[in-house]
Amino acid sequence: MPLVGRPAPDFDMLSTKNMETLNERVKLSDYKGKWLVMFFYPADFTFVCPTEILAINERLQEFKDLDAEVLGVSTDSVHSHKAWINTSKADHGLGGINYPLAADFTKTVARSYDVLVEEEGVALRGLFIIDPDGILQYQVVHNMDVGRSVDETLRVLEALQMGGLCPANWKPGQATL
Numbered sequence: 001m002p003l004v005g006r007p008a009p010d011f012d013m014l015s016t017k018n019m020e021t022l023n024e025r026v027k028l029s030d031y032k033g034k035w036l037v038m039f040f041y042p043a044d045f046t047f048v049c050p051t052e053i054l055a056i057n058e059r060l061q062e063f064k065d066l067d068a069e070v071l072g073v074s075t076d077s078v079h080s081h082k083a084w085i086n087t088s089k090a091d092h093g094l095g096g097i098n099y100p101l102a103a104d105f106t107k108t109v110a111r112s113y114d115v116l117v118e119e120e121g122v123a124l125r126g127l128f129i130i131d132p133d134g135i136l137q138y139q140v141v142h143n144m145d146v147g148r149s150v151d152e153t154l155r156v157l158e159a160l161q162m163g164g165l166c167p168a169n170w171k172p173g174q175a176t177l
Helices: 049-058 060-065 078-086 108-112 150-162
Strands: 012-015 025-027 035-040 068-074 101-103 125-130 136-142
Touching: 035 150, 049 060, 049 068, 049 150, 060 068, 060 150, 078 101, 125 150, 136 150
Parallel strands: 035 068, 068 101
Antiparallel strands: 012 025, 012 101, 035 125, 125 136
C-alpha cells in the first residue's frame, strides 16, 4: 500500500546522535516542524552504501538550508554504526559523518516502511521525505545494487516545498504550472 499522503509510520530507534554513549534515540516526533529525509540502506561495511552516505554528507548543508534533517537507517546495531563511522575511508569506513545513523535492529521500522527483505533481514534502499506535519510526501525504493541521486533528492525536496504543480524535469528557479 502506498504511504505517500498518509501520516508517516512512527519510529523510535537508537542512533549515533551521541557517539560516546550510543543511548540517544530518534523518534518521528523529534522532527515535527522540519522536513525529514530518511533513507534506508542495506548494511554497514558494504560497497554502495558508503557512496550514498558520504554523498549526502557532502551536501548536508544544502539539506539544512532547506530546513531539512537527514537520518540514515539500517538494520545494523548502533555499535556497528559507530565502528563504521570511526573507521577511516581508506579502511572502507565512513571516516566521520555529520548526521545520525539509526539502528532498526528489530527491523520494525523497515517493515512499517515496507522496505524490509524478510529473508535477508536487511532493508532495500528506500528514501522517504516527510513534511513538517509528519505526512509522508515522497517515497522511492531502489534495488540494493543501485545508489540514489542526491541531486534528485534535493530537487524533489525543493519541488515539494514550492507547492503547486512542478512539471517533468522541473529544476529549482523554474516556473511551476
